[in-house]
Amino acid sequence: xxxxxxxxxxxxxxxxxxxxxxxxxxxxxxxxxxxxxxxxxxxxxxxxxxxxxxxxxxxxxxxxxxxxxxxxxxxxxxxxxxxxxxxxxxxxxxxxxxxxxxxxxxxxxxxxxxxxxxxxxxxxxxxxxxxxxxxxxxxxxxxxxxxxxxxxxxxxxxxxxxxxxxxxxxxxxxxxxxxxxxxxxxxxxxxxxxxxxxxxxxxxxxxxxxxx
Amino acid sequence: xxxxxxxxxxxxxxxxxxxxxxxxxxxxxxxxxxxxxxxxxxxxxxxxxxxxxxxxxxxxxxxxxxxxxxxxxxxxxxxxxxxxxxxxxxxxxxxxxxxxxxxxxxxxxxxxxxxxxxxxxxxxxxxxxxxxxxxxxxxxxxxxxxxxxxxxxxxxxxxxxxxxxxxxxxxxxxxxxxxxxxxxxxxxxxxxxxxxxxxxxxxxxxxxxxxxxxxxxxxxxxxxxxxxxxxxxxxxxxxxxxxxxxxxxxxxxxxxxxxxxxxxxxxxxxxxxxxxxxxxxxxxxxxxxxxxxxxxxxxxxx
Numbered sequence: 001x002x003x004x005x006x007x008x009x010x011x012x013x014x015x016x017x018x019x020x021x022x023x024x025x026x027x028x029x030x031x032x033x034x035x036x037x038x039x040x041x042x043x044x045x046x047x048x049x050x051x052x053x054x055x056x057x058x059x060x061x062x063x064x065x066x067x068x069x070x071x072x073x074x075x076x077x078x079x080x081x082x083x084x085x086x087x088x089x090x091x092x093x094x095x096x097x098x099x100x101x102x103x104x105x106x107x108x109x110x111x112x113x114x115x116x117x118x119x120x121x122x123x124x125x126x127x128x129x130x131x132x133x134x135x136x137x138x139x140x141x142x143x144x145x146x147x148x149x150x151x152x153x154x155x156x157x158x159x160x161x162x163x164x165x166x167x168x169x170x171x172x173x174x175x176x177x178x179x180x181x182x183x184x185x186x187x188x189x190x191x192x193x194x195x196x197x198x199x200x201x202x203x204x205x206x207x208x209x210x211x212x
Numbered sequence: 213x214x215x216x217x218x219x220x221x222x223x224x225x226x227x228x229x230x231x232x233x234x235x236x237x238x239x240x241x242x243x244x245x246x247x248x249x250x251x252x253x254x255x256x257x258x259x260x261x262x263x264x265x266x267x268x269x270x271x272x273x274x275x276x277x278x279x280x281x282x283x284x285x286x287x288x289x290x291x292x293x294x295x296x297x298x299x300x301x302x303x304x305x306x307x308x309x310x311x312x313x314x315x316x317x318x319x320x321x322x323x324x325x326x327x328x329x330x331x332x333x334x335x336x337x338x339x340x341x342x343x344x345x346x347x348x349x350x351x352x353x354x355x356x357x358x359x360x361x362x363x364x365x366x367x368x369x370x371x372x373x374x375x376x377x378x379x380x381x382x383x384x385x386x387x388x389x390x391x392x393x394x395x396x397x398x399x400x401x402x403x404x405x406x407x408x409x410x411x412x413x414x415x416x417x418x419x420x421x422x423x424x425x426x427x428x429x430x431x432x433x434x435x436x437x438x439x440x441x442x443x444x445x446x447x448x449x450x451x452x453x454x455x456x457x458x459x460x461x462x463x464x465x466x467x468x469x470x471x472x473x474x475x476x477x478x479x480x481x482x483x484x485x486x487x488x489x490x491x492x493x494x495x496x497x498x499x500x501x502x503x504x505x506x507x508x509x510x511x512x513x514x
Contacts, residue, residue, distance in 0.1 A: 054397075055396035055398060055401065059333070059405070060333050060404055063329070063333040064333070098246070098249075099248060100248075100291050100327060103329070150458050150460060150464075152247045153460065182460070185460060
């Protein structure tokens with residue numbers, strides 16, 4: 001088995017030290033950092049994401065795999081910057097005001113970081129204006145909003161409306177998700193995209209970036 | 213007959229099916245709780261509303277009233293900046309529930325998750341989580357609760373800490389412990405991957421007296437979960453079902469299961485050997501009243 005497949009496999013098993021070791025080895029072999037990221041770390045994380053979606057693995061497996069992914073990513077980051085590989089995009093992420101649930105939002109952040117996006121995570125209980133201020137201050141492409149509560153879903157609508165008011169429509173796009181949120185709801189409030197889990201969020205965000 | 217009133221466990225052992233109460237959160241929202249506002253803060257600011265709801269549940273026939281303390285462990289209150297008020301929030305909750313019970317229902321302490329992930333998956337130190345639950349349990353016992361209900365747990369390891377905390381504070385007080393499961397193609401699992409048999413065994417080992425499930429499912433799934441618990445343990449089983457899963461209609465959460473529907477399925481729960489039947493999200497005093505009737509109707513004719 002080649003070293004990148006081994007990285008993917010160790011990542012799936014949540015072996016962070018092995019992933020770091022193998023990533024160092026791959027770097028020493030002069031493999032392109034982007035290649036190590038895509039075919040090693042990301043390939044492994046995608047498998048974990050798919051298995052989580054299919055209920056074959058559970059949250060602990062995903063969180064350990066994410067830890068392993070970061071162990072490799074930390075080594076690759078300076079090299080990716082040196083090689084001039086631009087981040088795939090910059091995203092502001094948060095659980096909306098009134099909601100403290102952040103497990104789902106964290107999973108989306110993990111998958112996006114793995115996919116090469118720069119993620120600025122504002123945490124939970126994020127007021128509408130903070131999303132937009134953070135996006136403009138950081139020159140972000142996208143705002144990702146999550147909620148688990150039915151009662152806090154209207155905050156997403158407020159953020160979308162505020163983007164419109166400030167004349168930022170088209171400059172800052174929005175993606176929404178969370179247990180009670182549906183594609184229909186996303187359309188209704190004028191969000192640019194909806195995603196139902198981390199892997200799906202990566203697909204949708206990539207598509208939005210391509211449309212930009 | 214002795215004059216001594218019997219406890220929850222004695223009544224279950226004598227073959228009785230007890231009725232729990234229903235949802236609190238959805239009723240508080242209907243009475244003006246702001247989204248994201250700490251529901252337990254209403255023990256301080258709107259005690260009359262909390263008491264009114266508990267009284268409605270008692271009048272509907274609930275044998276057990278839960279205190280408004282689901283998120284009142286100091287660790288969880290810290291998320292709302294209210295950790296310093298842990299003592300009064302919990303103490304007042306018990307006083308409110310005792311007034312509503314008026315000696316005609318058991319007062320049971322609701323203990324929900326810390327909302328933190330335990331190491332190594334998250335950053336919460338198990339010892340700190342245990343101490344947080346112990347602090348809450350000590351206040352609740354001193355204020356006079358008659359039972360604990362550790363509920364809506366998705367991590368067996370955390371549920372075990374909460375059960376142990378309650379038992380260490382008061383070994384003789386009954387502890388119920390219920391987990392929240394999702395249906396998967398391979399059966400029911402919590403998001404952390406705990407299935408029913410391992411949950412039943414783990415909670416029993418920690419000292420729980422009653423085990424089961426609450427939240428996350430409508431009552432049809434709960435009948436299946438109840439049967440799995442019944443096969444997995446000799447302990448009494450507790451089921452507190454949602455009135456279905458929320459659907460968003462015109463921006464409002466709507467729970468579709470009617471009192472009549474849930475009462476019909478409550479009969480299946482009784483047949484499955486469940487000892488306590490109550491409601492979770494979306495249920496109302498009307499749901500509890502209907503389930504009370506279903507439980508009473510199941511009694512063998514004297």
